Amino acid sequence: MAASSNSSLSGSSVSSDPEDYQPPIWKSYLYQLQQEAPRPKRIVCPKEMETRPKYYGREFHGMISREYADELLRATDGSYLIRESQRQPGTHTLALRFGPQTLNYRLFYDGKHFVAEKRFESVHDLVTDALITLYIETKAAEYIAKMTANPIYDHLGYTSLLKDKLVHRLSRGRTESRRVTFVRDERVHTFRGPHWCEYCANFMWGLIAQGVRCSDCGLNVHKQCSKLVPSDCQPDLRRIKKVFSCDLTTLVKAHNTPRPMVVDLCIREIELRGMKSEGLYRVSGFSEHIEDVRLAFDREGEKADISASAYADINIIAGALKLYLRDLPIPVITFDLYPKFIQAAKIPNAECRLEAVHEGLLQLPPAHYETLRYLMAHLKRVTTFEKDNLMNSENLGIVFGPTLMQPPEQNALTTLNDMRQQKLVVQLMIEHEDVLF
Template identity: 40%
Template sequence: MENLKNIWKPELYRIQMEAPTPKRVVCEDCLDRPEFYGKEYHGIMGHKEAAHLLENEPNGAFLIRKGNEINDFYTLTWRFNNRIHHYKLYYDGTHYIKDKQYDTIYDLVADGLITCHMELKAHHILEMINSRTNYTDSPYVTLNRRKLNTLSKMQQVSKPSSSSSIINKPENKLEPEPIKKAVELTPTLEDNPLVNKYSKAHGFKVHTFKGLNWCELCANFLWGFTAQGVKCEDCGFIAHSKCSERVPNHCVPDLKKLRGVFGIDLTTLLNAHSSTLPFVVRKCVNEIEARGMDSEGIYRVSGFADEIEALKLAFDRDGEAADLSAYSNINVIAGTLKLYLRLLPVPLITYEVHPKLVAAIQNKTTVLQVAMLRECLDLLPPAHFNCLQYMVQHLHRVSQYADVNKMSPHNLSTVFAPTLVATPAAITDLACEIRALQTLIECCPQIYYGNK
């Protein structure tokens, strides 16, 4: 399972977070303001005057103007990268530039600033996405191999005359027997059980995604404010528009019933389920606290990989109805919980909070550390805050049995720091992150309950 640790690539997400935010430069006394613009509209104004108004404003400052009386369009003038830029604007019930439409001018500007920032700061990543996407290495294949195998067996069972070799395989065999690859598909897909079963094109449509989403082909963030990528209407496959051009005709409509919960942004998942906590986390924690608190090496000792994969599939397939009692080895439950947390595109302690967490633990006294850690936690998105609190409280309870299970706060933090804390790839020494998580576990009552 370790090969899945860095499956999602957060670079584009981090770069987008650094993009300037819109700042409206207002005009209070404009008499001929169109009904679809607000105080950002400055009337008829030349580009030199507009540039002068924005000269001392921060990047992201903008205004709307009309170049002259005869123009049938309006002009957006903004400051970006310490330079003034001008763009044509149109309105037909919604604001739009080319094929992108927005409900408000603020949304249009926010998306435009992100687009310009990405083109400036992330051009090397965007070029790579446009030129060298490898389907075989994509999260879709890596995360869903067992699902694809299951669907393959379902198809084979429905066709007895051609399925005997698969039906007679041992149930615990993860990979299918080698098959003859389909000529029209990428040759490296020969280990995929559905290559010869389907040849159906994806029904991709441009889509505006709510929350954070990652391309299932290249694993990079779907950046932007609107129309960030495409989504297959049949199986739910999501990708950058360019990446979708490289996806083989490999759509499996039934797969949408098994898409599951692993590898989905936490906030997006909880909104979809109208929940405050992932059921995977809650069910695993409840099971561990019921029969695993005195298990020596809990969370440190690995469970069997095939059983963890089977439980992952059960969660994806059955949701909350997944039966954890069928797994007698408590390390399988613990391993599945760690896998779920490890596959979150953005870890519980986010990239934005990470440097503040490291700074907090540098304080010399525990009192100051606790105070600063509280401030760090308050910066987390609500879904991350709640789930992290639930996990830290659980790990605190696990540590109370350290005499029996040998899992002290330091041991637990050593196991969980790489999973719970978002760290840049260049950082290999997690000493500060381990110390911070250890303090969260040890001082859990003071941090979350305000106890002395």
């Protein structure tokens, strides 16, 4: 087995210095095993089954015994059928022949087929994935246990690149508040076509959900290898194509800032020349000019010119800030915490209500919390100019409630019913900014 691991397939990865980069040697032993895995063979029921669920095909044999299923499958490795359980009528079992035995799995359907966490569009795909996994884990159990022992991760430049970036940032003399350590944001990912782990260089086997991908830096690894990769993460700026409509956490990680620079720059410009502007945040700027600001940020980032010489009307800058916050794929008050804040606003006791809002704030992701804290401090300063701008905390709550909070189901009726609570949550955060944050 060890000798087989030296065979290679070319692949691409990341190097801290493109001029010194040499393609890694991928370990293709597991890929070869996947190619050797048994192929699924459906055992068709010879008669039409009236009790067959509509989401199963002719592989459904009705209520037959485990022993009879074993007889039907015995001849062919990889053969399978579905039977209804005799012990628990109404439940279904996938019977699968692998090697010298028939394996039985409780089979479920919720729009997709599954026996564990992976979900498949068809039973055929589920069986294919199961046979690949069983074959590889049977033939290469020892190899899999040892495959993280000599990772290529360090040699590909991820670690040195991260260290170099960190040293460079600190040497620029930035304030301590900007020195933030972020946790790698890993999500289970389905790779189309052969893919290799960028930690250990071994093939990621299976049809779907073969490994995890970091949504920030793009690192692709086995689930088990992800536990060994350093948690510090610096997204690759080449992967961040725009500023607006980009995930908030991803954006601040990419630029190593506590908040999106759009928020900082717009608020700075508004506080410089717009705090006394009547109807600030309520009065709309020209939509085409707001779109120009959006495009400027997407093209030029922090170098975008939003000064008075470029946009004399401060409502354009205020509108751009609202647009940025409204277009976030995950709102500042995240979808999963939305119900908690709505329920908090319904609490009749003022002290308990405030405490519930505070508990919700503490559960926000760091970038979301910091963005909200900075924005609320700004909006509180806006209210100190209420005599001029006519914007008190209630008015600002009406404006920013649906901007910062959106129900996860995106239902118009839910949004309409929750408007009062949305307004109240923002109003409370402005009025009690010093206590809540």
